[in-house]
Amino acid sequence: MRSEKEKMLAGEPYNGFDPQLVAERTRARELCQALTALPPSNDAERTALLEQLFGASTNVYVTPPFYCDYGRHITLGRNVYFNFNCVILDVAPVSIGDNVLFGPSVQVYTATHPLDADERRSGIESGQPIAIGDDVWIGGGAILCPGVTIGARSVIGAGSVVTRDIPADVFAAGNPCRVVRTLRG
Template identity: 70%
Template sequence: MLKTEKEKMLAGELYSGADLQLVGERLRARELCRAIAELSPQAPEAERSDLLKQLFGAATDAYITPPFFCDYGRNIELGKGVYFNFNCVLLDVAKISIGNHVLFGPAVQIYTASHPMDAAERRSGLEFAKPIAIGNDVWLGGGVIVCPGVTIGAGSVIGAGSVVLRDIPAGVFAAGNPCRVIRTL
């Protein structure tokens, strides 16, 4: 049996993002992100919780300071006590696993999505993704970009403006472009 484009996407294979099912799921996520952004700061917690449950597909105590953007929402797995500051972008084409008590500074960007390096293959419109994992008690400073396939170990701190291209071990301060370990915490 042939795989659907969504099955290919979630398996990390080349897939077409123009697939109607995927387009519909992205539109649904955009509408939910818009609804979250339009909530009054005094809105009842139950209303906010309901929108987050719809977006992520599970109940969460995460706090999101809008605006917040994601491709699908349902490919994001959130631990307890996660905080997103203003303007975070999560391209959750593949799974994004976020541990407990993770802090996202403003304008943090998490990218699982990627494109082929070969120009002819890129012109085909096909793309792929690699999952990202962020351990418990991680703090990502403002403007951090995490690239496809990266794992960030528990308790680490990523300095503002860093571009994380490779795995970062647990318990370190890392920063820069490309991001590298500066010291053990």
């Protein structure tokens, strides 16, 4: 029988109150809290905490506070920057390419819940992966909804709500986010 974590990562309905998942979320929150408590000049300890959080050596800069559910379900490219107050709900995989910039208060949500109230009350939830291509800039306060892909070199305007895939090489903005113009000829 598959574990709740295996179901979660496969995008299937799972019990979010499973003890293993609760323990892993608690661990991630403790690491995020420790990251926030560090003095800005403590680069060695910051690097160690980020490696523990993401489960791999990283080339990422995080301006605290930063929040995530698990951390280990986030795959980071090189030269990724998170500004203040970013949130990643990584119940499904989040793939972030190289040279990606996150403005302040960007929110990345892979988690989703049943529309039926009785099902929601049961604690069952699911998730859909999010993929962000290389050289993307996501403006402050943007929200990425479950299952979206942002194409390489695109820019998402501040405050946008991304509910569907955004192609490469465009500026997209709004609620819902839509392509405003092409960035390359």
